[in-house]
Amino acid sequence: MDTLCITGGRVLHPDGRVREGDVVVDREAGTILGVGADEAIAKHAADASETLDATGGLVIPGLVNAHTHVSMTLLRGYADDKPLDAWLREDVWPAEAELTDDDIEVGAELGVLEMIRSGTTTFADMYFATDRVADVVDRAGVRARLGHGVVTVGKSEEEAIADVEESLAVAADLDGAADGRVRTAFMPHSLTTVAEAYLREGIERAAAEGVPVHLHANETREEVDPILGERGERPLAYADDLGALGEGNFLAHCVHVDDAEIELLAETGTAAVHCPASNMKLASGMAPVQRLREAGVTVALGTDGAASNNDLDLFDEMRDAAMVGKLAADDASAVPAEAVVEMATAGGADALDLPGGRIAEGEAADLAVVDLDAPHLTPVHDPVSHLAYAVRGSDVRHTVCGGRVLMRDREVLTLDADAVQARAAEAADDLVSRV
Ligand SMILES: N[C@@H](CCSC[C@H]1O[C@@H](n2cnc3c(=O)[nH]cnc32)[C@H](O)[C@@H]1O)C(=O)O
Ligand SMILES: [Zn+2]
Numbered sequence: 001m002d003t004l005c006i007t008g009g010r011v012l013h014p015d016g017r018v019r020e021g022d023v024v025v026d027r028e029a030g031t032i033l034g035v036g037a038d039e040a041i042a043k044h045a046a047d048a049s050e051t052l053d054a055t056g057g058l059v060i061p062g063l064v065n066a067h068t069h070v071s072m073t074l075l076r077g078y079a080d081d082k083p084l085d086a087w088l089r090e091d092v093w094p095a096e097a098e099l100t101d102d103d104i105e106v107g108a109e110l111g112v113l114e115m116i117r118s119g120t121t122t123f124a125d126m127y128f129a130t131d132r133v134a135d136v137v138d139r140a141g142v143r144a145r146l147g148h149g150v151v152t153v154g155k156s157e158e159e160a161i162a163d164v165e166e167s168l169a170v171a172a173d174l175d176g177a178a179d180g181r182v183r184t185a186f187m188p189h190s191l192t193t194v195a196e197a198y199l200r201e202g203i204e205r206a207a208a209e210g211v212p213v214h215l216h217a218n219e220t221r222e223e224v225d226p227i228l229g230e231r232g233e234r235p236l237a238y239a240d241d242l243g244a245l246g247e248g249n250f251l252a253h254c255v256h257v258d259d260a261e262i263e264l265l266a267e268t269g270t271a272a273v274h275c276p277a278s279n280m281k282l283a284s285g286m287a288p289v290q291r292l293r294e295a296g297v298t299v300a301l302g303t304d305g306a307a308s309n310n311d312l313d314l315f316d317e318m319r320d321a322a323m324v325g326k327l328a329a330d331d332a333s334a335v336p337a338e339a340v341v342e343m344a345t346a347g348g349a350d351a352l353d354l355p356g357g358r359i360a361e362g363e364a365a366d367l368a369v370v371d372l373d374a375p376h377l378t379p380v381h382d383p384v385s386h387l388a389y390a391v392r393g394s395d396v397r398h399t400v401c402g403g404r405v406l407m408r409d410r411e412v413l414t415l416d417a418d419a420v421q422a423r424a425a426e427a428a429d430d431l432v433s434r435v
Contacts, residue, residue, distance in 0.1 A: 001028075001033075003024055003026060003027060004049065004365070005045045006024075006052045008022070008053055008054050009022075009055060009059050010057070010058050011035055011359055012059065012359060012387075016341070018383045018384065024044040024045065025365040027403040027404070030365055031362060031364055031365055032359060032363050032364075034361055035360065052400070057373075057397055058383050060345065060368050061346070061358055061367060062368050062399065063121065063348070064344060064345060065120050065348070066124050066250065066273040066348045066352055067124055067250075068304060069304070069305035070108045070123065071106075072111075072306050073306045074099075074427060075095055075428075076306040076307055078432065083282055084222070084282045098431055098434045101129040103431055104133065105135065106420075106424050108125075108137075109415060109424065112415070113140075114311065114313070114393075116399050117394070117396065117410070117417075118314060118392075118393025119315070120399075122143040124250070124352050125144055125146050126147050126187045130184075134146055134182045143356065143366065143401060143402070146185075147186060148167040149187050150166075150194055152194045153193050171184040171185060171211045181401075183353075186211050189215065191223070192227065199242050203243045203244050212249050212353065213244050213246075216251070217253060218254050219255055219256075219284050220282075220284045223235070235261070236264050237261070237264070245268035247268075248353050249268075251273065252275060253272075254292065257292075263295060265292070274289055275304040276325075277308075278302075278308040286327065286328035289321060289334075290325055290329045290335050291329075299351075301347070301348060303317055313392065315387070315391050315392055316392075316393075337382075337385045340388045365403040367399070368399050370395050370396055371397045372391075376392075377390055377395065397409060
């Protein structure tokens, strides 16, 4: 059998425990054959076609970045220190109006490169030129749920309809691309940037095709108040009425949600993607992560775009989520280390309804090996604590997705890192000069 064996390290199991052992992967199926230290595993390890050394390291599920705009890497550091509305209208949207499809592809390459180098194997992306992002996912070997973001405010009826149609068409056409590693969703930007008629029709048609829905929701007070004022109902009651809540659907942010809205998410099986760095940087607010989890809502983590973060390192998100979660709950025991690790792994895979997120027999072989042999990670009282509070993306030694090694000893094998960086820097300079 064609196997990959990750040997000599410790393994993070789905129950949150860490044990010494090897992970054996069926490279053809892309799934995990076995985990542990018994004789059968040892025999597999001896016969492996390919081996990754995890000595002194910790094998974890590949991380899941459940909300980003990956090509926004080109706008990293372009506009900082503004609230969401002004940031979008004054800086981001004018720059995005100048983006070419080639720019989007180059930005996606840069973002995916950064994610592979920090142990992320799976992401959800809302942007445009989605076919170009899908090409990058294909080449780079990662997994993604992709969609075309719809905005109708400020557009003619014709343009608005075209945007909705594009999002539905992209969801139908790209689903299953990259040998099934690309899945799709219908992605209206938010409840305030897409007019009701378009939301209603688009969501209904997506649901009829079994296509999931992803949007920004309850991110800022400025977004909640108009809905409350004009409709006399909370945004998630409106979202429910539109059919946007349900199993397989996932909402970014959920910062300003009240108890009834949390209950709605839980009842309908809608997942929330917490983006703590973006929420802090744009001063959007603090999401009630502890309360969401206690209510039984699936909570995942997202970086949001690199222009509001400003990186795509999920280890930062884990740390930020734990820190701001405690502050928001006024309770140091809220959002503990094991919770953020779960959110970045199994929670993300569940929210996106994609394989991965758990190291166990039969699961997708999406893995990262974290090197624990570093001054900032010494001593190791509790590896899970380190994952949440001390590990950085640059501590990731190897990254594997679907049984394929994407990074070995910090060398990315599927993308030419130097060329990607050079192309992206040039494209970003060009872009800014056109704005
Ligand atoms: N087809 C749309 C594009 C929507 S893509 C998704 C959009 O979300 C924007 N975005 C990035 N981060 C955030 C955020 O935190 N909240 C809301 N929007 C964001 C991003 O810049 C991009 O314009 C159009 O023609 O404008
Ligand atoms: Zn976003």
